[in-house]
Amino acid sequence: MKRPENMREWSARARAPETRAATPAGTTLIRGARVLDPGSGVDETADVLVDAGRIAAIGAALDAPPQAQTLDARGCWLMPGLVDLCARLREPGATHKASFASEIPAAFAGGITQVLLPPDTQPVLDTPAMLIRVQRLARQAGALDVRLLGALTRELRGEALAELSALKAAGAVGASNAWSPIDDSRIARRALEYAKGLGLTVHVYAQDHGLAGSGCAHEGPVATRLGLAAVPAAAEVAALRFWISLVEDTGARVHFCRLSTARGAELIDAALSRDLPVSADVAAHQLHLCDTDVDGFNAQCHVQPPLRTDADRIALREAVRSGVIAAICSDHQPHEADAKVNPFPLTEPGISALETLLPLTLALVHDGLLSPLQAAERLCHGPARIAGLEGGHIGIGAPADLAVVEPDTVWTLRAAQLLSAGRNTPFDGRRLRGRVRATFRGGLRVHGGAS
Known part of the structure; x- marks a missing residue:
């Protein structure tokens, strides 16, 4: 969408919808919000009219159509609905931890309207039948737009390629082997060639499993003092170098998931400078925590990849600021309480993070690292572009997936x-600034009470 020169032009583009003879129920006029559209670079105070599931008008002092609901959003930001590149909603296969029914309201409370599910469900998402089943379960549970990554190899074993063409036809928006290794480099190369021919993005969790071993904490003084098996930064770096070399050979588009090291960010920067078709994201908790938070065997900080050093955290934040890291995701992994009560190495990694993705990112705005528009870019437009989704921007005719945010x-x-359903978070008791007032999905208000 071309950025309008000023508010007058932006408003003028929106006049036609006001002439409709009738306004269907569910039409909403959002008044006076600071509209953040990372798709066009617009950061202006305006009214936004939502009609028939899409954005019908944007402009100053719009007239409310008959039967329209009005939401006074003065003092609020209006962002596109957040697009989360990784959320495990635990269905199918682990409904003792969570389910679509429990996690969809949590996503809406966090302003999230679209999520990507990795393929490591039980059973694995390696057949069209499994994709269709999960899509049906998600639709039955609620209005959240749930998109799926198909398995790159059969049963994620790294031994034979999955039928990527059939998975794409069944709705897969990309392919991944999640955290399962592909030890045969020929299989990895053929996977990228296959995906490139289909126009599919391959989502890679960059970790050399030989170097990582059974490690559960970053290799450094904290892990040594606690006697924990360690994962060196080299595990991420070695894997990134391997996959980037295959991108050079094949030209396939690869998205690197959940970066955790300064050196990893440098390698992505170098690849982008050579115009290689790569992108990267980071989990929000990696921008606020480091390996010292594991001290005392804090199982709430047991994550994969592990929390790295404070220097890594600072470098990741800088990579987010510069755009080298194009997206921030939740990496949502809800657990039952018992999953975090064993000795640290035996606890299950992951954080329940749907409801903290936005405020943790807004903390970067309040710290002066990101502008509000940049935050919207990393949470909405950047992830949508990576996943090839329609959302992530605000414009005439765009889907009315929106988050009304109280930033202060x-x-x-x-x-x-x-x-x-997962209460596993290291941020329990932390004072946060900024939360969602209302969330719209397809024009319907799915979170937040009446005006």
Whole structure:
């Protein structure tokens, strides 16, 4: 969408919808919000009219059509609905931890309207029948737009390629082997060649499993003092170098998931400078925590990849600021309470993170690292582009997937009050600034009460 020269031009483009003879129920006029559209670079105060599931008008002082609901959003930001590149909603196969029914309200409470599910469900998403089944389960549970990554290899074993063409036809928006290794480099290369021919993006978790071994913490003084098996930074770096070399050979588009090291960010920067078709994301918690938070065997900080050094955290934040890292995701992994009560190496990695993705990113705005528009880019437009989705921007005719955000509201996170079935978070008791007031999915208000 070409950026309009000024608000007058932007408003003028929106006049036609006001002449409709009738306005269907569900039409909403959002008044006076600071509209952040990373797709066009617009950052302006305006009214936004939502009609028939799409954005019908944007402009100053729009007239409310008959029967329209009105939401006074003065003092709020209006962002596209967040696009989360990785959320495990635990269905099918682990419904003792969570389900679509429990996690969809949590996503909406976090302003998230689209999510990508990795293929490591039980059973694995390696057949069209499994993709169709999961899509049906998600639709039955709620309005969240759930998109799927197909398995790159059969049963994620790394031994034979999955039928990527059939998975794409069944709705897969990309392919991944999740955290399962592909030890045969010929299989890895053929996978990229196959995916390139289909126009599919391959999502790679960059970790050399030989170097990582059974490690559960970053290789450094904290892991040594606690006696924990360590994962060196070289595990990420070696894997990135391997996959980037295959991108050079094949020209396939590869998205690198959940970066955790400064050196990893440097390698992505170098690849982008050579115009290689790569992108990268980072989990929000990696921008706020480091390996010292594991001290005391804090199982809530047991994540994969592990929390790295403070220098790595600072470098990742800088890569987000510069755009080398194009997206911030939740890496949502809800667990039952028992999953975090064993000795640290035996606890299950992951954080329940749908409801903290936005406030943790807004903390970067309040710290002066990102502008509000840049935050919207990393949470909405950047992830949508990576996944090849329609959302992530605000414009005439765009889907009315929107988040009305109160950027300055201060609140304290209480794990027991999370909507997610998983209460596993290291941010319990932390004061956060910024939260979602209302979320719209396809023009319907799915979170937030009446005006």
